[in-house]
Amino acid sequence: MSPVRALQTENKTTGKRTTIVRVEWGDVKAIRQGKGYKVKLAENRLPKNVRKYLDQDRQAYRTAKNMSQQTLLFGKAVPQLPSAQIIEKKLLQAAIDSASNIIEQHPYLNYKEFDIKILPKSWARRRPNGIISLDLRVAALPKTHLKYVIAHELAHTIAQNHGPLFRRIVSAICPNWQELHNDLWVYWYYVRLNRVWQRLA
Numbered sequence: 001m002s003p004v005r006a007l008q009t010e011n012k013t014t015g016k017r018t019t020i021v022r023v024e025w026g027d028v029k030a031i032r033q034g035k036g037y038k039v040k041l042a043e044n045r046l047p048k049n050v051r052k053y054l055d056q057d058r059q060a061y062r063t064a065k066n067m068s069q070q071t072l073l074f075g076k077a078v079p080q081l082p083s084a085q086i087i088e089k090k091l092l093q094a095a096i097d098s099a100s101n102i103i104e105q106h107p108y109l110n111y112k113e114f115d116i117k118i119l120p121k122s123w124a125r126r127r128p129n130g131i132i133s134l135d136l137r138v139a140a141l142p143k144t145h146l147k148y149v150i151a152h153e154l155a156h157t158i159a160q161n162h163g164p165l166f167r168r169i170v171s172a173i174c175p176n177w178q179e180l181h182n183d184l185w186v187y188w189y190y191v192r193l194n195r196v197w198q199r200l201a
C-alpha cells in the first residue's frame, strides 16, 4: 500500500483528462495528460478539486512537521529508538499478532510471511507468492494503523484491485479506515522528517 494517490480530473469543456500520478511534499511532480507527461503545471491552472487535494497534502505535511520533534515507536513518544534489529523484531511480532487477529475473524484471508525492509515508495507490498513486505518505518505507526496496513495487504488475498470487494473487506476489519488512511499520509511525512527515523532509512 502506497500513500501516493492518483487523482483523475476531466476538463468539462475540452474533455481532456488529467491524472496526477505523483504528489510529494505538496508539489505536483508529474501530471499525465492523455499519453504524455507534463511536469509541474502551474498550480493556479489546476482544477479546484486538485487544488483542494494539494491543500490537504500540505496540511498533512504541516502536521507531520509539528510531530517530527518527537520520536515515535508504535505511535508513542520514546526518548530514543532501539537498534534497527530490535525494531525489526518488534515490528515482526506486532505484524504477526495483528495478522493472526484479522485472519481469526476473516479465515478467507491469508499470507505466507512478513519480510521487513526499507521500501522507499510504500508502507507495504504483497507479492504474488503471498509474502508481505513491510517498510521498517511502519514501526512508527500506532498499532491501529499497523492493523490497517496489514488489513490492506491481506484483503489482496482475494481482491486484486481496490474495487468494491476490496473496500468491503477493509471496512469490515477497520470501520474507520478512512481516518486511518488520512493519518498515514501524515505519518508518511513524519518518518521522513524525524531525524531518528531518517537515519534508519
Ligand SMILES: [Zn+2]
Pocket (backbone or CB within 6 Å): 001, 152, 156, 162
Ligand atoms: Zn493495494
